[in-house]
Amino acid sequence: MKIEKIDIYTLNVSIKIPINTPLGAIDKAENVAIKITTDNDIIGWGEASPCAMITGDTQESNYAIAQTMARLIMGKNALAIDSRMNEINSLTVGDSSVRSAFDMALYDIAAKAANMPLYQFLGGERRQLRTDITIGIKNTVEETVAQAQDMLDAGFDAIKLKVGRSGLQDVAHVKAVRELVGADVALKIDSNQGWDYPTAVANIKAMKDLNLEYSEQPLAVWDYDGLARLRNQVDLPICADESVFDHRDALKLIKAGAADYLNIKLGKSGGIHTGLKINAIAESARMKCMIGCFGESRLALSAAVHLAMAKPNIYFIDLDSCYHFETDPVIGGMRYDDNIGGLINISDDIGHGAMFKENELENRITIEM
Numbered sequence: 001m002k003i004e005k006i007d008i009y010t011l012n013v014s015i016k017i018p019i020n021t022p023l024g025a026i027d028k029a030e031n032v033a034i035k036i037t038t039d040n041d042i043i044g045w046g047e048a049s050p051c052a053m054i055t056g057d058t059q060e061s062n063y064a065i066a067q068t069m070a071r072l073i074m075g076k077n078a079l080a081i082d083s084r085m086n087e088i089n090s091l092t093v094g095d096s097s098v099r100s101a102f103d104m105a106l107y108d109i110a111a112k113a114a115n116m117p118l119y120q121f122l123g124g125e126r127r128q129l130r131t132d133i134t135i136g137i138k139n140t141v142e143e144t145v146a147q148a149q150d151m152l153d154a155g156f157d158a159i160k161l162k163v164g165r166s167g168l169q170d171v172a173h174v175k176a177v178r179e180l181v182g183a184d185v186a187l188k189i190d191s192n193q194g195w196d197y198p199t200a201v202a203n204i205k206a207m208k209d210l211n212l213e214y215s216e217q218p219l220a221v222w223d224y225d226g227l228a229r230l231r232n233q234v235d236l237p238i239c240a241d242e243s244v245f246d247h248r249d250a251l252k253l254i255k256a257g258a259a260d261y262l263n264i265k266l267g268k269s270g271g272i273h274t275g276l277k278i279n280a281i282a283e284s285a286r287m288k289c290m291i292g293c294f295g296e297s298r299l300a301l302s303a304a305v306h307l308a309m310a311k312p313n314i315y316f317i318d319l320d321s322c323y324h325f326e327t328d329p330v331i332g333g334m335r336y337d338d339n340i341g342g343l344i345n346i347s348d349d350i351g352h353g354a355m356f357k358e359n360e361l362e363n364r365i366t367i368e369m
């Protein structure tokens, strides 16, 4: 089954409630869409949601290098995912976001060719997945609590709070949310590298009675020593996010004793192909994974949902990126349940089940055999 045509597009979506982090704000989705067509007319869809402050790539860089990637795999076997992804991953160490778009389009094709939903193609079976919802850094405790109340009203049972303010300012926000939501809602914190070592120790110790689930990326991306020291200083599990892009990072973090959990994001790993390797390495160390996101629509989230469904070791689900999208450019794929906050529904459509409304996409460029 040969790759016959690849269409590359841009996709822009506004986000109603921006998420502020110590690295900057996620206030709009500036994404790239990939449509791969094979010589027997199977179509696979992928999406990149570059986040320069973390992944180092942008819509512009993804759109440009996607054309080189498309030429690289043109005319080759779409089902040989290992070879195709090794070619794409060898082209650049960067642009992981758009590498993931090609990857999920190839998995979409392979699962469709096997006439299976992607989670079945990956060896999985149905299980319930329920995402948390993220609240960004707000100026006042009142603003944080107000959004937490909205999420409680929407029925969520897990909230992730962005932290990483200076000193001990975060404590009042997290404490107020715990008091609001009661004991039954899971709470986790994500510093996005915003703390230094002493600030992390002081904050996590000050939050010790708030029954948090874990602290995500408390320290700088490169600070494996600090993460390992922190794990020995505090009782809270540490989840690595920006510190783990691929399977090699996973191995290094585990060897350094620098994390309790690993956050897989397709946009960091360059897709499912490497995401599976991260999960396998984590599982070998009896370590659970989380699956996260940047500013993806329901299309890339569908690929992530199928991966998580297939791999129960991917335990923590943080797939809320399009919950506050102004518009929905996707047909099919994952949906948030209308009644149970955060519950994710998928059909048994083959592949990852999602495609874009092409009239919502822009700047199409076509590479053909």
Ligand SMILES: [Mg+2]
Pocket (backbone or CB within 6 Å): 190, 192, 216, 217, 241, 242, 263, 292
């Ligand atoms: Mg994170």
